[in-house]
Amino acid sequence: MINEERLKQTFTDLVRIYAPSGGEREVCEYLKKIMKRLGAKVTEDGAGEATGTACGNLMALFPATAEGLPGVAFTAHMDCVEKCKDIEPVLEDGVYRSKGDTILGGDDKAGVAAIVEALTVMKETMIPHGRILAVFTVQEETSLGGSQNFDGRHAEGIDFGYVLDADGAPGTVAQAGPxxxxxxxxxxxxxxxxxxxxxxxxxxxxxxxxxxxxxxxxxxxxxxxxxxxxxxxxxxxxxxxxxxxxxxxxxxxxxxxxxxxxxxxxxxxxxxxxxxxxxxxxxxxxxxxQGFSIGSDHESLRLVRAACASQQLPFRLTVTGGGSDANWFNRNAFPAVLLGVGMTSFHTSSESLALKDLIDSARLVYGIIEAQSHAAHA
Ligand SMILES: [Zn+2]
Structure with missing residues (x-):
């Protein structure tokens, strides 16, 4: 299932790439290559032009392999706050930290890496799935500019989504934000x-x-x-x-x-x-x-609950006081909730990420795909 070594490699590769807000090009190319290899239809939107920078949101679409399943999006942002140049991740006692005075970049490379690994496993297991769209956004940290300029037409056939960009252990789900x-x-x-x-x-x-x-x-x-x-x-x-x-x-x-x-x-x-x-x-x-609020009986939450049960992760429903891409996706494209990826002390040089949380995030995303798959047989 989840390949720990591969996930660790993806995560460390990602944080080592310099990706300040507005400078996401190199991360975007790295992800493009992987998504193409997985057989996704890969496109970049016009968010870069809209915000006056070089890189747009990256979208990777996996057409449905089974009928009657909900369309699901997974999103995470590619940019980091400074200091994020020459990040040297160190894994010690099961926890990632940065070696120097930079941030670690787990916000939001933990989310990006978890999505990449789960989609890779999805292709390996050939599990039947509905339409799946991965969206890797730009400029979340400065202005939510990527999601703000996301064109809902790119999310055709997507019923709801998951934004992997919150604190709290995997299994923590924010259903509303201000x-x-x-x-x-x-x-x-x-x-x-x-x-x-x-x-x-x-x-x-x-x-x-x-x-x-x-x-x-x-x-x-x-x-x-x-x-x-x-x-x-x-x-x-x-x-x-x-x-x-x-x-x-x-x-x-x-x-x-x-x-x-x-x-x-x-x-x-x-x-x-x-x-x-x-x-x-x-x-x-x-x-x-604008704020957003997703009802507790919404299908997106039903799937996370099922995924938490199958992956033996504690399900915890919460709300956030912060702004994120979820605010704009809810307005522009599809209902979306926020998933905790375990990042702590983010935006500082003492940022850390437990390897267990990184692995659990990937398991949770895969669990959601599995739950989506079972939606057909219900
Ligand atoms: Zn973030």
Whole structure:
């Protein structure tokens, strides 16, 4: 079944290739070769052109070998956050870490490698399967730009999908994720000499402080969060500052709560105008992506449950507070849930990945294909 040595080789090959967001070409070519060898119909979409970079999403389509089975997609992203150049993976006591001060890149090469291995086993065992589409996306880490620009027409005949890009051990499934808004505010005050004529000034930093004191930050309720992340303003202590910029975000898995939170925040920012005559607050709120929620009785979850049972992995249903390709696939292409691949401390140089989790992820993907296969005989 799962070939451990081959899976380890694929994983270490993948993390050694330098693949920052927007620079996925080499990983893409590596995967293209493997997918072609497996007999998939391989295409690259226009996400690269849409985002002004050289590489698009890679799609590998395996036509159905049996009738009446659901079409299933497996996706993972090809890009990494920096530092990801010259990653040297070291396997010690059953755990992968990077040797130097780079990340490991298990986010998301663990997902990519698990998909590759499971599809390889699928071809070896010649198990009957429905339509299967592997999608390897670009620019997840910077903007979800790959999945955002994914054209749903490429997913024709696909009923649902699995995004392998979450923390938690294999068997952990996130069925919902929040939508997110980015809120930007520039307080416009008036500059004046701080010692000679401060009365003529309007202090933009104090405008920001007054507004922010009315904003609740952190966890608003169990499905809603908000964060004031950046503030910038002022030039010198002897000048009343005339601008101050605030950048914040709000997220919620409930679309109405999200809008309400955004409105509370923008109203609070605007309220500084009343406190500081002569000053103005320029506020904008931009939706980055929408949330998603998959019902517990959805077929995608039924298949993971069956796969966990057959592979003897604990099934754990959860929700996420982060954004991922799943947000855009749900909107653009097919219902999708997120699968945990075991990555820990990702985006840092102490990132690690247990070999057992890598193997279990591949087993889980293969288990889902097996469960899909049995859907026919039900
Ligand atoms: Zn990721």
């Amino acid at each position: 939508g997110e808004y980015k809120i930007t505010c520039t307080m416009h005050g008036r500059a004046a000499h701080a010692g000679i004529e401060p009365e003529k000034g309007v202090n933009a930093i104090q405008m920001a402080a007054a507004a922010l004191s009315r904003i609740q930050s952190g966890r608003i309720d169990e499905e809603t969060t908000c964060n004031v992340g950046c503030i910038e303003g002022g030039l010198a202590t002897n000048i009343v500052p005339d601008t101050c910029t605030i950048r914040a975000e709000a997220r919620s898995r409930d679309p109405e709560k999200l809008l309400r939170t955004v409105k509370t925040m923008t109203d609070a920012l605007k309220s500084a105008e009343a406190d500081f005559p002569g000053g103005s607050a320029e506020v904008s709120a931009e939706e980055l992506y």
